[in-house]
Amino acid sequence: MTKLQKLQDLLAPIVEALEFQCWGIEFLSQGRHSVLRIYIEHEDGITVDDCELVSRQLSAVLDVEDPVSGEYTLEVSSPGMDRPLFTLDQFSAFIGQNAKIKLRAPIEERRHFQGLIRGIEEDDVVIQVDNYEYLLPFELIEKANIVPNFD
Template sequence: MASKEEQLVALFAPTVEALECELWGVEYITGGPQKILRVYIDTDEGVSLEDCEKVSRQLSALMDVEDPIAGEYTLEVSSPGMDRPLFTLEQFRRFIGHVAAVKLRIAFDGRRKFKGSINAIEDSDVVLVVDNEEYLLPIESIEKANIVPQF
């Protein structure tokens, strides 16, 4: 069974692509006093406020028709930013050589948090080098991952 995020990605992708943007990812946050639906978009030229506005308008209309989320929620549309989240193996592949902070769903080797260089993708594993040690982290075990900006 697909997660809520996967269902929303499948629903949103055609609309976002028709608006000449890439659907980078979706986060559906239910903890706390309100639900937040965060949609990340990207383009080769970067994301403008106008891009976010047009995608937000279209996704709001789509959500009104399809109604995939019960109750109230806040829709946020934004650029992935410099510390962009990574959702897919292809996104990890695009950032080989960059430093990422990764949080796992369950502990591996006694820890859940890793910060290191994305070295490769092997099958469905992300190869992360942390302190000169390679870790193979299955994509399905990654709860959250972000690029760590280097200045």
């Protein structure tokens, strides 16, 4: 089990008990300046007070359980307009939207893709870049974000 999965298993139930959805978790290991970022979602939107409430609850659990060694900053945030995508279900919910995707390893000699999410085929994300469709294996996706449309 990965560190992120352990954090998800520990923290998501707390977020959900507070009646929010745990959209996703990022851990950015940057030496002494690491960041644990928790994205929360709610059908009525997210306020600063919501983030503060969730942050206090998570801090208490993190202090007791101590799942992350060393110093880090805890951030609780809304996914925002350029929301990161963490699961195949999230990709599926945003079919027809544009996304930027970075892979852990290259496919067809490239790691960066920006285009229209066309669908999901088994464990692959289908993205259309210009007039070509790529099947990107979900397990190779390092980072993915929706590209906001301001039209």
